[in-house]
Amino acid sequence: MKIYQPYGLGDCLDLLSELPQAETVILAGGTDLMPRYEQGKVLPEHLINIKHLADLQGITETENGAEIGGLTTIETLRRSGLIHRDYPALWQSTEQFAGVQIRNRATLAGNIANASPAGDTLSPLYLYHAKLKLMSRHATRTIRLEDFIAGPGETTQERGELIHSIILPRVTGSSCFYKLGLREAMAISVVNYALRYSQSAGELTDLEITAGAVAPTIVFLDALTTAVLSGETNSTVWRALIGQDIAPIDDIRASADYRRKVLGRLITHHLQNLGVVCHE
Amino acid sequence: MLHAEKTEWFELEVTVNGQKIKQAIPMHLRLLDFLRETLRLTGAKEVCGEGECGACTILLNGKAVNSCLIFAAESHGGTILTIEGLQTASGLNDVQQSFIDDHAVQCGYCIPGMILSVEEFLKHSPHPDREKIRHALAGNICRCTGYQKVVDAVENTAKKR
Numbered sequence: 217m218k219i220y221q222p223y224g225l226g227d228c229l230d231l232l233s234e235l236p237q238a239e240t241v242i243l244a245g246g247t248d249l250m251p252r253y254e255q256g257k258v259l260p261e262h263l264i265n266i267k268h269l270a271d272l273q274g275i276t277e278t279e280n281g282a283e284i285g286g287l288t289t290i291e292t293l294r295r296s297g298l299i300h301r302d303y304p305a306l307w308q309s310t311e312q313f314a315g316v317q318i319r320n321r322a323t324l325a326g327n328i329a330n331a332s333p334a335g336d337t338l339s340p341l342y343l344y345h346a347k348l349k350l351m352s353r354h355a356t357r358t359i360r361l362e363d364f365i366a367g368p369g370e371t372t373q374e375r376g377e378l379i380h381s382i383i384l385p386r387v388t389g390s391s392c393f394y395k396l397g398l399r400e401a402m403a404i405s406v407v408n409y410a411l412r413y414s415q416s417a418g419e420l421t422d423l424e425i426t427a428g429a430v431a432p433t434i435v436f437l438d439a440l441t442t443a444v445l446s447g448e449t450n451s452t453v454w455r456a457l458i459g460q461d462i463a464p465i466d467d468i469r470a471s472a473d474y475r476r477k478v479l480g481r482l483i484t485h486h487l488q489n490l491g492v493v494c495h496e
Numbered sequence: 497m498l499h500a501e502k503t504e505w506f507e508l509e510v511t512v513n514g515q516k517i518k519q520a521i522p523m524h525l526r527l528l529d530f531l532r533e534t535l536r537l538t539g540a541k542e543v544c545g546e547g548e549c550g551a552c553t554i555l556l557n558g559k560a561v562n563s564c565l566i567f568a569a570e571s572h573g574g575t576i577l578t579i580e581g582l583q584t585a586s587g588l589n590d591v592q593q594s595f596i597d598d599h600a601v602q603c604g605y606c607i608p609g610m611i612l613s614v615e616e617f618l619k620h621s622p623h624p625d626r627e628k629i630r631h632a633l634a635g636n637i638c639r640c641t642g643y644q645k646v647v648d649a650v651e652n653t654a655k656k657r
Contacts, residue, residue, distance in 0.1 A: 218504045219523045219569045243570075250526075250565040251546040263523075265570055291559075295620075315635015316613060318547055320559040321566070401634035402548060 219243070219263045225271045228264065229353040233376040235262045242266055242378065244287060245321040247314075248330050272325070272380060275299065281386040283349075286325030286379040290337070294319060303384060305340035305410040308393040312336065315402055325379035331365045334429040338365070339410040340393050342426040342434045347383040352376040358383065367432045389414030389422055392494035394486065396478060398469060405429045406470045407479045409437075411486060411494060420445060420490075425483065430462040430475050437461050437483070444487065454487070455480035506569045512537070513581025521568050528552045530568035531578060539579035539608040543637075550636035553609035554578050560616040562635075579608035582615065591615060591653050598649040602640035610636045614650050623654055 222228040232240070239261035243249055252258040266272065272287040275296050282298060293299050294310040313319055313336050327337045328348070338361075346361045353376055361382075364371050373379075391412035397403025407429050414422040423445055425437040439457040448454070464475035486493050506523050509516070512535060521530060531537045531554065541551040545564050552563045555577040582589050591614050594600070601607050610633065617624070617632040624632070629650045630643070638646065 217524050219506065219567060221569070221572065243567075246567070246570070247547055247562075247565050250567075254545065263567075265567075267570065314547075315550060316616070316632060317550055317553055317560050317562045317635045318565075320561050401631070402637075 217259075217261060217263060219265055221265045221268060223268045225269055225351070228266055228269055229351060229376065229378065231262075231264055232378060233353040235264075237375050240264065242329070244323040244326040244329075245289065247318050247322045248326065266378070272378075278383075281384045284324055284382045284384065286381055287323050289320060290314075290322045290324065290327070291316060291319035293324065293337075302387060303340065303344060303391070305343055305391040305393040305412070306337060306384075309336045309340050309395070309408075309410070312393075312395050312397075324382055328361065328364070328382070329371060329373065329379060331367070331369050331371050331433075333368055333432060333434070334405040334408070336395060336405060336408060336428070338434045339408050339426045339428040340391075341382065341384075342436070343391060343410040343412050343424060344384050344387055349380040349383060350374075350377045351380045352378070356380070362433070365433050387412065390494055394482060394493075396482065404469065407464075407475050407482070409479065409483060411483075413490060413494070415490075427458075427462060427479060427483075430464040430479055432463070435461050440483070451484045451488070454484055458483060506572075508568060508572055510568075510571050510574055510576060512576045513578060523567070523569055525568045526564055527554075527556075527566040527568045527571055527576075528563040530571075531563060531576075537578050537580050541605055541608065543605070548637070549606070550609045550613065551606050553612045553636065555612055555616060558616065558619075560613045560635075577612070577615075579611060582611065589615075590656060591618070591649075594649040594653040594656075595646070598645050598652055600641060600645040600649040602638075606636055606638040610638070610646060614653070618650070618654060618657070622657060624650070626651060 220231055241260035241263055243263050243265045272285040274285045276283045290310050290313045300307045327335045341361055347358050348364050349358050366372055389412055393410045395408040396406045409427040411425045423441045426434050428434050437458055439460040443457055458480050464472040466472050504523050505520050508521050509518050531540055540554050540563050543549045543551040547562045547565045553560050554563045557574050591611050613636050626647050629647050
């Protein structure tokens with residue numbers, strides 16, 4: 217195995233386009249890649265360590281929202297006043313993300329590229345309608361996050377492409393993130409969800425909910441939110457509607473049945489106590 | 497030590513505990529193995545080997561990281577602090593001394609990692625409450641102490657600083 221450590225974006229994109237794709241892996245934070253490498257599940261001939269690319273670092277406030285460099289670490293997001301103020305659901309997901317040793321290395325683009333259904337930043341990023349700026353030697357394109365993630369560990373990333381940055385539009389209303397793990401710290405989500413709403417004169421005017429670890433990708437609970445916005449208040453109906461948009465599985469952390477039940481109960485409780493649980 | 501037959505070599509330059517080191521290493525060598533096997537700095541421990549337990553925590557460029565999840569080559573040009581480099585000319589540093597004074601150490605295996613996490617944490621949060629301390633140590637697992645005395649030690653270090 218050979219490790220390449222480019223300092224310039226151009227050099228990195230050249231490497232990505234020239235090295236044989238099947239034997240080349242991008243190394244960002246490495247927190248997911250290293251265990252898989254040690255177990256022999258990923259054995260690249262060529263490893264491109266992109267950590268030195270200054271162009272992919274940092275959080276910028278833009279006219280329409282924010283742009284986050286792909287290499288921005290989870291800990292940097294957690295310490296960002298901008299993220300805390302404007303994207304509280306994303307901020308809350310970083311607060312509950314592993315321990316500091318992982319957060320100091322793990323990157324936002326890495327969490328996206330891994331495309332785990334339980335990736336903690338993904339429910340908030342879907343909720344905020346994040347887009348990705350993807351760069352290759354020949355082209356730059358911007359796509360919606362939900363068009364990038366295709367399934368567990370699968371993306372529509374093309375040969376030679378690198379996630380340059382994550383673009384977040386300006387958000388209205390209140391939002392928050394909830395994660396249920398098997399313990400409070402260092403836990404992978406059994407279920408998680410992110411929720412955003414607006415109210416006017418005590419009436420709900422806007423509501424969106426995304427849920428993680430209950431389907432092959434993050435899902436929008438559109439059946440539920442449409443009904444709630446139309447005045448449906450029966451929580452039994454709510455739970456049935458949540459069921460329409462999710463497809464949980466049994467795994468080492470929980471059964472499909474438990475996931476369905478617990479997500480229904482948590483979201484019902486949340487919607488009945490919006491102002492308290494998801495405060496301004 | 498997997499896949500050694502495919503390995504290429506890398507000329508690593510890194511500062512460890514204040515000392516500049518230049519050493520040819522295999523590209524696949526983990527930072528933890530470089531510290532323990534090559535440099536014989538055995539303070540950082542391997543327990544889980546997958547970033548769950550924090551026993552291999554060191555400071556890389558001032559930040560607490562799991563040295564089991566990093567290739568040594570990634571530390572090229574960087575600065576590393578291990579538990580061996582923490583004590584000053586006058587003896588143990590204050591976090592180390594507090595862990596002893598507050599009986600926060602039992603078997604001791606997790607302690608080098610704990611102390612380095614605390615080192616970084618107190619730089620960002622000089623006056624933390626107990627809940628913040630617990631949150632900061634979420635990545636360091638201890639199976640002896642029950643954490644109570646560890647939290648006492650961190651709280652007392654902060655008070656004395």
